[in-house]
Amino acid sequence: xxxxxxxxxxxxxxxxxxxxxxxxxxxxxxxxxxxxxxxxxxxxxxxxxxxxxxxxxxxxxxxxxxxxxxxxxxxxxxxxxxxxxxxxxxxxxxxxxxxxxxxxxxxxxxxxxxxxxxxxxxxxxxxxxxxxxxxxxxxxxxxxxxxxxxxxxxxxxxxxxxxxxxxxxxxxxxxxxxxxxxxxxxxxxxxxxxxxxxxxxxxxxxxxxxxxxxxxxxxxxxxxxxxxxxxxxxxxxxxxxxxxxxxxxxxxxxxxxxxxxxxxxxxxxxxxxxxxxxxxxxxxxxxxxxxxxxxxxxxxxxxxxxxxxxxxxxxxxxxxxxxxxxxxxxxxxxxxxxxxxxxxxxxxxxxxxxxxxxxxxxxxxxxxxxxxxxxxxxxxxxxxxxxxxxxxxxxxxxxxxxxxxxxxxxxxxxxxxxxxxxxxxxxxxxxxxxxxxxxxxxxxxxxxxxxxxxxxxxxxxxxxxxxxxxxxxxxxxxxxxxxxxxxxxxxxxxxxxxxxxxxxxxxxxxxxxxxxxxxxxxxxxxxxxxxxxxxxxxxxxxxxxxxxxxxxxxxxxx
Numbered sequence: 001x002x003x004x005x006x007x008x009x010x011x012x013x014x015x016x017x018x019x020x021x022x023x024x025x026x027x028x029x030x031x032x033x034x035x036x037x038x039x040x041x042x043x044x045x046x047x048x049x050x051x052x053x054x055x056x057x058x059x060x061x062x063x064x065x066x067x068x069x070x071x072x073x074x075x076x077x078x079x080x081x082x083x084x085x086x087x088x089x090x091x092x093x094x095x096x097x098x099x100x101x102x103x104x105x106x107x108x109x110x111x112x113x114x115x116x117x118x119x120x121x122x123x124x125x126x127x128x129x130x131x132x133x134x135x136x137x138x139x140x141x142x143x144x145x146x147x148x149x150x151x152x153x154x155x156x157x158x159x160x161x162x163x164x165x166x167x168x169x170x171x172x173x174x175x176x177x178x179x180x181x182x183x184x185x186x187x188x189x190x191x192x193x194x195x196x197x198x199x200x201x202x203x204x205x206x207x208x209x210x211x212x213x214x215x216x217x218x219x220x221x222x223x224x225x226x227x228x229x230x231x232x233x234x235x236x237x238x239x240x241x242x243x244x245x246x247x248x249x250x251x252x253x254x255x256x257x258x259x260x261x262x263x264x265x266x267x268x269x270x271x272x273x274x275x276x277x278x279x280x281x282x283x284x285x286x287x288x289x290x291x292x293x294x295x296x297x298x299x300x301x302x303x304x305x306x307x308x309x310x311x312x313x314x315x316x317x318x319x320x321x322x323x324x325x326x327x328x329x330x331x332x333x334x335x336x337x338x339x340x341x342x343x344x345x346x347x348x349x350x351x352x353x354x355x356x357x358x359x360x361x362x363x364x365x366x367x368x369x370x371x372x373x374x375x376x377x378x379x380x381x382x383x384x385x386x387x388x389x390x391x392x393x394x395x396x397x398x399x400x401x402x403x404x405x406x407x408x409x410x411x412x413x414x415x416x417x418x419x420x421x422x423x424x425x426x427x428x429x430x431x432x433x434x435x436x437x438x439x440x441x442x443x444x445x446x447x448x449x450x451x452x453x454x455x456x457x458x459x460x461x462x463x464x465x466x467x468x469x470x471x472x473x474x475x476x477x478x479x480x481x482x483x484x485x486x487x488x489x490x491x492x493x494x495x496x497x498x499x500x501x502x503x504x505x506x507x508x509x510x511x512x513x514x515x516x517x518x519x520x521x522x523x524x525x526x527x528x529x530x531x532x533x534x535x536x537x538x539x540x541x542x543x544x545x546x547x548x549x550x551x552x553x554x555x556x557x558x
Contacts, residue, residue: 029054030072033544036064038080038519041087043494043508045486051085053515056309056543060511078539081552084523086489087509088250088279088516088542089458092445092496093318093353093386093407096254097268097283099451100240101233102138109141110455115152119160126162134181134225135161139169139452142414144472154209167225171415171453172215174200175222179209185224193220215326219259233267241278245548247458248518248537251280251506253407253447253499255318255353255386258325261288262300272311278547280516282314282500284353290322294341309514309543312501315351316341318386324368328361339368346376351499352383353407359390366398379403382499384443387411389432390423396433396442405443405499408432408491410461414454416470429478434465438487445496446488462488462524463532485525515544521551 031052040048040061050067052059060070071077107125112118125135143149157166158178165181177185187194196217200210213221228236244252262285271277285300287293297316304313319325320341323334330338345352356362365385372378385399386407399406412419412431420428437444446465450456464470465488468477483491497507505514518537527535539556540548549556 029059029070031059031067031070031075033076033078033515034067034071035078035080035085035519036067037082038085039082039523040085040509041489043510051509051515051517053541053544056515056545057505058509058511058513058515061509076556078553078556080519083538084520084525085509085517086248086520086524087493087507088518088540089248089489089492090251090253090445090496090500090506091244091249091447091450091456091458091492092253092499093255093409093447094252094450094456095257095260095452096240096244096252096281096450096456097237097265098257098260099456100237101264101267102136102228102236103240103243104236105228105232106136106138108451109137109145110457112141113145114147115150115156118146119152119156122157122160122166123162126160126164129164131163132184133164134184135164135166136225137168138222139171140450140455141170142471143170144414144417144470149472157209167222169218169222169452172218174210174212175218176208176210182209187224190224193217193224197221216258223259230267234271237267238271238276238278242548244456245278245540245542246536246550247456248520248535248540249279249458250516250518250540250542250547251497251500252282253314253353253445253496254281254283255355256284256286258286258319258322260286262303269305269311272305277310279542280310280312280506282312284315284317284351285313286317286319287321293321293337294344297341297344307501309502314499314501315353316345317353317384318355320352320354324365325355326357328358330361330364335364335368339371342368342372343376346372346378346381349381351381351501352378353499354383354385356385356388359388359392359395362388362391362395366395366402369402369404373402382443382503384445384499387449389419390427391431391433393433393436396437396440400440400442405445406437407445407447407499408434408437409447409449410454410464411449412476413460413464413470416474416476417472428476430481431477433481434483434491435481443495443498444491445499446491447496457533458492459524459535460533462492463529465491466532467529469530489524515541517541519553 031054033053036050040051048061050064051061052067052070107121109118143151161178165184166178167181168176197211197213200208202208288296321338324330324338356365384405384407389411448454448456448461465483468482470476494507497503519539520535521538522535538551539553546556
């Protein structure tokens with residue numbers, strides 16, 4: 001017992017001081033798990049063939065022969081069959097809790113390429129659901145994903161739904177509701193909400209069922225829909241997290257949302273309390289209502305469960321004050337209100353993430369951040385701005401000067417056409433400025449902003465980072481602005497980990513780090529680039545615990 005205790009202490013000490021070489025057998029404990037015959041990606045872009053895991057962390061890496069010395073009588077061994085192992089992916093901006101609570105009760109059009117397949121998914125749901133139950137497609141698709149951009153017509157949608165009320169949302173811009181749905185919602189009774197919607201008419205002046213509005217209006221419309229029961233939400237959220245595990249995701253940063261109240265976290269917290277989380281979730285809190293943001297934040301943070309290795313409250317955002325959210329023309333009063341909240345956050349050493357859409361108005365945000373830093377340092381607080389797809393170098397330099405990181409997403413994979421129409425083809429050829437951010441050493445994490453506006457599949461995002469091609473196959477970023485596969489994975493692992501409380505334990509496969517990893521079914525470095533989006537994990541580990549298996553690894557099923 002004495003020798004083993006000494007060994008564990010020595011291992012911990014060497015990890016802390018950064019020594020990554022494997023320990024000699026005389027000093028090393030037996031591993032809990034050893035994976036051999038793999039192609040394990042290292043931080044220096046090299047590969048090793050085996051890994052030893054002990055007490056949730058990586059004990060050693062090396063050749064099969066070197067790691068064999070860590071195998072003891074109770075060590076579980078996994079033969080990886082020559083497959084690629086990457087660090088567990090971390091989505092730095094995904095509304096995962098909100099998405100998961102309704103995941104099993106929605107239809108999705110993720111990956112759909114034809115009108116026929118889209119209609120089939122609706123018909124399939126209609127056949128399974130009791131008559132009168134809603135069919136909901138809550139976003140995650142764009143017309144450009146369909147061949148020739150031909151989405152189903154209103155008539156086809158109504159026929160496919162077979163008498164069920166149907167709700168079909170496109171991004172945060174428009175919604176189709178079937179006649180059955182309009183009646184069931186009693187939409188005509190919501191006069192104020194209707195006044196904010198633009199009703200789309202056909203050539204004869206008749207309502208088509210499509211209606212458009214801003215993000216707030218679309219969210220208010222969605223909130224009229226009946227939701228799953230708490231028990232159904234519990235099962236749905238766990239299933240969604242398992243789906244993310246299948247995508248190789250072992251962690252995420254959830255920015256809440258302005259339509260996601262504190263009560264909505266209770267199912268998630270309960271899953272954590274029952275030790276049923278299968279990935280590490282960092283989450284921030286958004287302001288629940290306009291005008292009392294600071295008082296609300298001060299109250300909310302007293303109600304949160306204690307952080308641990310799987311659940312981490314990570315500050316405030318992405319909606320911090322309503323007057324500076326989706327507002328390109330904030331008043332001085334709006335700015336001062338945000339400044340008051342950010343000064344409190346800086347004083348309390350809180351992490352902050354801020355939603356901002358474009359460069360045209362971002363100077364208004366920088367003015368506030370700079371005013372905060374006149375009194376408080378935020379250098380080590382991991383503050384970030386999310387989105388800004390058309391960011392320019394001036395803004396990047398200002399971010400670097402102000403110790404602000406960037407949480408970028410693959411929006412231009414899905415919305416390249418709209419971006420080009422607004423900003424031009426030349427701007428599309430270099431946007432977003434990922435290469436420039438890397439060269440300037442601006443902290444940069446990557447994610448999806450799923451699921452209302454984008455697909456949660458990280459391999460879709462990785463494919464776009466590497467190829468620059470949008471969902472309809474058209475060229476976007478030119479060669480000099482594309483990332484290598486190594487750089488793309490780095491953004492989705494170490495880059496995203498930077499913004500989390502335990503960044504020093506995540507993001508790469510090296511001694512002393514958490515054993516968060518994914519064994520992929522295809523090698524991302526050798527598969528044709530247009531097939532990267534089809535990659536899945538066949539075995540995912542979080543802290544050395546197997547949380548997902550498929551294919552040849554099902555015998556390790558948790």
